[in-house]
Amino acid sequence: MSLLLVLIVGYAQALKSYRQLSIDAVMAQTEATRLGIEQVLKSGVPLSDIAGLNLVLQPIVKSDTSVTGLTLLAGSQTLYQTGEQDDEGNSITIALNNKFSQIGTLKVYLSQQKVKEKVTSTFQPMMWLILILLLIFIGSVLRSRKRAVYLTSFTVVFFAMTVCVMMLVGSLYRDGLHSKAVSLADIVSYRLSPVLEYNIGRDMLTGVDSMLDHFRLANPELASISVYKRAELVANSVDEHAMGQMIVNSGGLQYSLPTAGDGEVRLSYQAEMVVGQLAQVLKNFAILFFACGLVCFAFIRLLSGELNQSSKDQVLERLKPLFLGAVLMEALMAPILPQFLTSVAEANGLGAGASSLFFALYFLGFALTLLPAARLIEAYDIRQVLFFGIVLSTFGCALLGFSESGEMFKVIAARFISGIGQALIFISVQGYILRFSDKRNKTQAAGIIVFCFNAGFISGAAIGALLASYFGDMGIFTISAAIGTVMCLFSLILPSMQATESTSGNLISNINAMAVDAWRLIKVPAFIRTMVLVGIPTKAALTGVVSFAVPLILAEKGISKESIGQVLMTYAAIVLLVSYKVGPWVDKYGSSKAALTLGNFLAGIALVTLAVAFSMESDLLIVVLTTVAMLFMGASHGLINAPVVTHVVNATAQQQGSDSSVAATYRFLERLGHVSGAIIIGQLLFWFSIEQALLIVACFFAIAAISFMAFDRQQQQEAK
Template sequence: MENVKYNLRLAFGTGIVTLSLFLVLIVGYAQALKSYRQLSTDAVMAQTEATRLGIEQVLKSGVPLSEIAGLNLVLQPIVKSDASVIGLTLLSGSEVIYRAGEEGDKDSVIAIALNNKFSQIGTLNVFLSQDKLEQQVTSSFKPMMWVIFILLFIFIGSVLRSRERAVYLTSFSVVFFAMTVCVMMLVGSLYRDGLQSKAISLADIVSYRLSPVLEYDIGRDMITGVDSMLDHFRRANPELASIAVYKSRHLVANSIDANSMGHMIVDTGGLEYAFPTAGGGEVRLSYQAEMVIGQLAQVLKNFAILFFACGLVCFAFIRLLSGEMGKCTKDQVLERLKPLFLGAVLMESLMAPILPQFLSSVADANGLGATASSLFFALYFLGFALTLLPAARLIEAFDIRQVLFFGIVLSTVGCGLLGFSEPTQMFNVILARFISGAGQALIFISVQGYILRFSDKSNKTQAAGIIVFCFNAGFISGAAIGALLASYFGDHGIFTISAVIGGAMCLFSLILPSMKGNGGSDGTLLSNMKAMASDSLRLIKVPAFIRTMVLVGIPTKAALTGIVSFAVPLLLAEKGISKESIGQVLMTYAAIVLLVSYKVGPWVDKQGSSKTALTLGSFLAGGALVVMAIAFSMNQSWLIVLLTMVAMLLMGASHGLINAPVVTHVVNSTAQQQESDSSVAATYRFLERLGHVSGAIIVGQLLQWFPVEQALMAVAVFFVIAAVSFMVFDRQHALEAKS
């Protein structure tokens, strides 16, 4: 029996490692393909631009486009500039004057207008094939399958050599890190190859334009204007730091950007490329060091984030295999809950960087405005809020594992339905978001039920931190991984991946123990709803309760759904920010919430008052919105991302200061009422969901009425007024002093 358990652990661990390594490989492939596509397109654009200048020079002299001699010699360099070019056509009006190769997809065409002195008289269409680029990148990544096989062999071998469970975590860490380094090196190599390919294309342009000088014995003192021509070419290609043309090792002409880092390190050969030309000539060019370093830094940043995000998920599962044998049943159940709840949150958060944009496309496809987009977004939270109370009743009346399983199934179906829905199928999208919210509510209540039943004084602190940690860790991982994968798989691909994760979590939930309900000792669902309504009516008459709810609780949840989850991804996408950057901005928010939430508890206990934390949190929310308004008034993409990230840091700190202390504050503020602490906390959490549901609707309406900056500033003013009002009118300090 022991050998069977050992083999099952080994199979489970091998499966996790395999999935982790393939995740690194897929994201690396997507990053390499993205950068290689960009470099290939730049090379073709540079060659096409040079051709356009040559043709227009002839056109402006009065020669008709159809009568230009030697078009074949002029246009063929474009076809040869990159393997992705499959053909081109030269049009004069609707008449085809020249055709080479084949016409491809209209979505992959570069259209260049050709003008004479007065108007446009022709169009040059260059057709690209994305399949050829993918084939090149795929051929480079095929050897990585052997790397995965070798690393799996190392992992299995190390585990078989030792029966200690700690070997799983150690072996996984080594293998995962090794795979990440290998993929990073491969992506860097492909980027270098792309730079060289682009350099060849640029060198061909220069040698073609200077061919008379290079092929004939013309001295530098016999020609004029070549340096200015190279200056113009370098400025037209800002990635270049210098260009130099030599004839028999003698300098013919050159152009150097004196402000660039590139020419300072050309002597090292790291950024310089030299290409021979006809007639014994040579073209040497170097790239801007800032550009190359920036691109490599972007790749390294994405992989560092991927390593962290994957680590949060995979290490949670691996720890199950690395746990001590002597753990009691209660601790074992709590350990199993962590990866399951983290995976359930990951399923939903994977869609966070792309969902607002997708819902906006649904609204546009059905002839609706921005308000409808926010309504679609709010449906998830409406389903979540409406299911909370019935879910609490279900785990008392039925097997808690069955309720959890059903919740994961609902959420999975919601993700899968999005994956098979087009923007025009509005009903499917509405249904998908509502049942996803209902499913996540069932998951949340079921996990909370397991925690309550399997925690006591010995593990109460550990149990209390499971939901906070797993929710934020899942959000961090999902936002980062989803953004990195979205550029390759697309929106529907991400929805499908979320559904696959849900299916895996359905199976994983079966390792939890079956827990029969208490037989409905807490009354029927209707009686619970009446009790909650009764508690709500009594508590909203208590000034301290309603003050905290209106000034702190509901606005905070509204900011989470309306600003963080809805507006920020949508506005960043409208500014042309990449999905990777959007995911990293959202990841920043969740990471700070996790950090501050962990630290704020002891700080509040030491201060003896939660009022300070709540007031400071509200002020920080207002400050975050001010920074965000400034960010979206900028034009530079990097500055928008930087300032938005700062705003998310402040917003995350704000919510970290509020999330836990607000319940303590409400309970302490209503201590003189005839209500139990659990009743007050449950009623508050239920009413607080009004912010979840209304946040996206309110913010969406403000963005429709006002410019972005004014809408964000209006919300910021509200938070500042709410913070001042709460600070002035709340009497907690006075009450604590008397007690």
């Protein structure tokens, strides 16, 4: 699957860049033809009287394989027509003018299918490479069952595939650059045709260098243009400030193209353009490797077949890839879901703000299912509950895949059902962990949920963003449903587990007991203070800012889906890293209050950084500052997620009730933040500008941090 993802991402990148270069080449060749025709028209010759139009127009047809047809019109009269005229495809329409007005139209028909066929034929041999690399990988891991061999083989095979795909992408990009260079050279040769056809020396010309300067500035991808006649320089224009001038001078980006009259046009591209494309491809593959590596790590013990594992350890190892896959299918949609829900709201005349309500439905379904799910795994076979949860979540993804933007109720049902399904999965996995862990590995087993949730979110956001540009929204929903189908089958390898002992009370009595615990704990100042100032705001920031507002605003600002996914991935990666480090630190120094206070301050800093980012005009600055903001937000939530439970349990130590009861009640109540987060942020964005809304929320977090710190100090003084 990793090798196939590399192929798909490389294919999508090559298709995107080659398609754009093809259009640029045709546009440039069409412009060259227009200049030649208008030069005759301005001398007073009617368009219909120009001789040899077929010879003049043929270079457009031959400029690129994507050109399927061409039509030249003089008013409503067709003067020349060739190839297929498909109005449903893409087309370029150019006006032809004489000295006074428009007298004709040149229409060029393009087929994206031709470009796709060209790229597809280039990538087809890579399927054989996948088969060869897969055999090498299988052969290497069969020789040894050690994890080190598995990881090394995975890394070597992945990089081998990546290098080969990058070479193909570079080859297609080079071909596109060459086609574009030919078209640009034709424009220059048309403009300087009198100079090239007659013996006019450079010392007899004025203004030619200036004309080339204007042409180069109109085509900013060019670093230099030089025109020669019999190896003698006629005119040139060079951007002396171009990056990588050494590469240009070495000929790495230069093209030399002959013209009529023993002329020659030499042009070179800006190194920034090529380096930028290469950096984009490298970044995408690096992120893909990281995402695939996390999935690989979840499968490693299971697939490497390490011996000497107890039956309980084997069950826990099977849980890792299953839970990661369940999170992955939901996270895969994270970069596109807010925009999709916004389009649904607008298509039904509700306005963009209503999308926050659709977004909150998932978390509402999740929160409402937690208590019933906890009862279900005690009363029924836990594997059946898990299987049913995966089926519901899969059905929710599939329902989105079959929903049009106008089918609002389908979308509402899909999100609510997915929330219910994910809650059943979460509680079932937690139930397996509790039943198959003991004092020897309880902490490590609990870490399965933390690692797999964050790893699944990172991998899903990264892979979903890379695939969204090629497969589209409906394709991503379908892929999510396909992953869910595989996880349904995978869940069958887990053991069947009936309740070990009969449970007292029914679902209603358990809910009443939770309500009694909640009412008792709400009366405890330390509990409600932590809930209102830390717990609920943190969850609201996760759903309202990270999952809802950031992808939506970035999409509105024209940021690519790849960059949106990478921003979200940054958040989850930092949460995973900080959570791993902060737990031992809090246990050692007993400083949960300091961690929570610092977490709130960092959330405020993240929101201020976001406000600054969204006020910028440059796409690069927006992405960079948003990534920095997600670093702060991830650090904030990493400092809060685990220590907040420790703080609540310690703060309510004098109250009646077990630690597990306090923790369960707190986790349930803080889901209010999950449900309300998108709604609150959505309303603020409706009432205020983006910057103002984010600064208002930042002020709340700053006040909450100061208040929490002050109350904690007061509590310490009272204790003394």
